[in-house]
Amino acid sequence: MKTSPQQHGAAAPAASAQPGKYLTFTLAQESYGIPVLQVREIIRLCPVTAVANMPAHVKGVINLRGKVIPLVDLRVRFRLPVGVDDERNCIVVTQITAASGGSRLYGIVVDGVEEVATFTAQDIEPTPDFGGTLDSHFITGMAMSGDGVKTLIDLDKIAAEDGTHSVRDAREANGSPPAVVS
Template sequence: MIKEIAEELDQDDDQQGMYLTFELANEYYGLWVGYVTEIIGILPFTEVPELPAYVRGIFNLRGRIIPLMDMRLRFQKKFVKYDERSCVIVIDVAENTVGLIVDSVSEVITFSEADIIEQPMLSSGVSNQFVKSIGKVGNEVKLLLDCDKLLSNHEIETIINEKDEGYVDEMVL
């Protein structure tokens, strides 16, 4: 399924309104496909000291060292052991590449403007600060995320500094 979704992402030049949807703790989210570079299975990763718990560590993707964020932990949901459906959505945000661990990817959905509710009036819960809009699909909704808010500039700098200070010299991947 991951391969088919990745191929669909590669084939579409017009990405307006297109979102990669994924499941997380029985809830459905979407990322604008313009952020998504690829979808991969869980790879071995190395933990890095003193990072937030939701940053599981770093991994080596074809020679590039990339931070790995568990979206369940980022949204303060219960951690579950990764399985064969778990995967990593690799995204580029603000000139940084980050891997997002999700329970499973679902599909690529194209929303019309009429199917997107901008700036939803939600509570100020932790995961709600990352919701940019809501996409309607029939009777269901998908929470469309603002990738720019998933990691603050301070968190990105911390990860990069930890990586540059040699914590990854002994990586075993």
């Protein structure tokens, strides 16, 4: 039987989210945030090319000025109610860490962008213990703001699990050497 640190009387784990500036956005009327330094640009919804055998939350890829970028619907990924597309929906193009150690572009569909907010260490609380029923390892902390609580998320962890890494990244993440083509 697993026990949590709280059951042993230990202090709750510290939030892994760092103080700083975050882009906040909405999904199903809830507020989320990602470090603003990961954001490359915000664009309107655009045509998406589907890719076979991807999980339901991977909408496909988009072509952004000649670069092919995987596009993920965070509503579907987080099992939130499906919303109606409107003019506030947009794509946040981010730069994340690839399994190979480099970086890559990654698009997320959000219901709307709120603001760039600055959170201090005092504003950020650790992720609460939701019990064993909720997969919350991608939540880095909860930020308190004047208009409520914002869930801070780790896009690197989400992307590592969503099937958008290339075969090479996946092989390297598993400790396999890159495939050699002759």
